[in-house]
Amino acid sequence: MNYQQTLDFLYSKLPMFTRVGASAFKKDLTNTIILCNALDNPQDKFKSIHVAGTNGKGSTSHMLASVLQAQGYKTGLYTSPHLKDFRERIRINGKMISKTEVIAFVKNQKQLIEKVEPSFFEVTVALAFDCFARHQVDIAVIEVGLGGRLDSTNIISPLTSVITNISLDHTNMLGNTLAEIAGEKAGIIKKDTPVVIGETHEASAPVFNKKATEMNAPIVFADQVLTALDFKLANNKLSLSVYQGEEIKYKNLQSDLTGVYQHKNILTVLETLAVLNAQTEIKTDVQNVYKGISQVKKQTGLQGRWQTLSKNPLVICDTGHNEAGIAEVIKNISQTPYQNLHIVFGMVKDKDISKVLALLPKNASYYFCKPDLERGLAANELADQAAGFGLKGNTYSSVAEAKAMAIQSAGAKDLVYIGGSTFVVAEAI
Template sequence: MNYQQTLDYLYSKLPMFTRVGASAFKKDLTNTIIFCEALDNPQQKFKTIHVAGTNGKGSTSHMLAAILQAQGYKTGLYTSPHLKDFRERIRINGKMIRKNEVISFVKNQEKLIDEVEPSFFEVTVAMAFDHFAKHQVDVAIIEVGLGGRLDSTNIIQPELSVITNISMDHTNMLGNTLEEIAGEKAGIIKKNTPVVIGEKQAKSAPVFIAKAKEMNAPILFADAILTAQNFKIRNAKLSLAVYQDDQIKYENLICDLTGTYQHKNILTVLQSIALLNTTTKFQVSNDSIYAGLKQVKKLTGLQGRWQTLSKNPLVICDTGHNEAGIAEVIKNIAQTPFEKLHIVFGMVKDKDISKVLSMMPKNATYYFCKPDLERALDANELKNQAKAFKLYGKSYPSVVDAKVNAMNSAKENDLIFIGGSTFVVAEAI
């Protein structure tokens, strides 16, 4: 099999959450444990940092990887889903796993795949662990796919657990309340292993504190220790100052991820690095923090976070796709100067569509579209639901069609925003 045939085999053979939704979510770790045991437990051969959360876990994972790379550590990074190429999920020092490595892994494990019948995600996690072990990384940042407690990544014993925040998402699998969702995310908290929580939220904090106590895990809330001030966006960079106990700790930090929500993730990352410095053998200098944050995209290949695709007209995309993520997107739109607003928009069926639509700007022309996957909501259906919220526009057969029509309609000083779903962004960039 060549690379494309290998991917076709994985996509067609294995249940894949991004395509079909809940039916691909395996509610225990059995398959992952069996698969990794057959590979001689590669996940035990390198140090890890485990990152969960409803929003921000991708950005946080990439920032941590960038800083550790800047310090000179050989750094693995496992994230999901991918936007353009499957290999984005598995990187070392920003470089994607090679095509021939994907091919040989699948070829060598074909018999095991037939026997275990794992999900797509379970195979991908095992592939990442195997890759990081073979290449002897110093540390790997492992982003949770979904939830935490039952996520395939949750067979690692990390140096540090990180949970960014909690909001309503994937309620059909993780629970219908913030407390239930927090309980699933808290499943990554391990015995005697420190945990950083990004945001102290009234409903989720008691869940995390109770779990940390049960596991004898030291727990810190980043936003209770650090505060961010003096935000500015200049030359496509975010600058801010970070204080601890009214004392400046980081002056003029610059980050190439410019979404206004990134300051929350930056505080989570800074507190995580501080904890690594005091509780593990990893030592990270302030110089590496500054250098890493300044070039996250270059060092790690991150895309899709308040990303400018072109100018005149300004075209920006963002992968925010649930209630909390869309709220942050809307804040960013409000802070961006434009004459007219055009929104290329698509969603998947298992999101709280009406809640998201109720939040979207009414002063925009909409270009409704359907990303190319089974879970996607039909563009006409989305258009009809949007009408009830006074959101008006036309529907288009594909994301590319919608984007082209928006580009043709927009004038030089207009803003085109593309989003609603990670998969809309993937097809637009």
């Protein structure tokens, strides 16, 4: 099989969450354990950091990897989903896994895959762990796919666990309350292993504290230790200063991820690095923290986070797709100068979209579209529901058509925002 045939085999043979939703989510770790046993348990052969959370886990994972890379560590990075190329999920020092490695892995494991019938995600996790072990990475940053407790990645024994935040998402699988969802995310907290929580929330904090006590895991809430102030946005960089109490820890820290919401992720990253410095052999110095935070996109290839696609008109996309994520996007829109607002918007059909639609600005022209996957919500259904919230616009047969029409309709000083789903962003960039 060549590379495309290999991907076609994986896509056609294995249930894939991004395409079909909940039916692809395997509610135990059995398949992952079988696959990794057959590979001589590669997950035990490298040091790791495990990152969960509802929003921000991707940005946080990429930032951590960028700093560790800047420090000179050979750094693995596993994230999902991909936007353009399957290989984005598995990187070492920012470089995607080779097509040859993907082909060889699937060829060697084809019989086992056909026997076990794992999910697409389970195979991808096994491939990532095998890749990191064979390349002998110094450290790997492993992003949880969904939840935590039953996620395929949860067979690692990390140096530290990180949970960015909790908000309502994937409620059909993880629970209908913040406490229930926190319980699933808290499943990555391991015995005697420090855990960093990004944001304190009254509903989730007791859940995390209880689990940490049970596991004898030292716990710290980043937003209780560090504060971000003095925000500025200039030359495509977000700049801020970070304080610990009255003491300034990082003055004028620059980030190439310009979404204002990134300050929360930056605090989570800085506290995680402090924990690693204090409690493990993985050390980073201030100079490389500055370097790593300022060059995330360049060093790790991160895309789709408040990303500028073009100017005149200004076209920006963002992968925020749930209530909390869209709330942050709206804050960014409100801080961006523009004359008229155009919003290209599409969603998937297994989400509660009413809470998202309620947040969206009414004084915008909407271009409703359906991302090109089975889970995509039909554009006319989205438009009908949006009309109930006073959102007016037209429907388009594809993301590309909606984007083209928005840009064509916009004046030079207008803003075109593209989002609603990771898959809409994937088609737009």
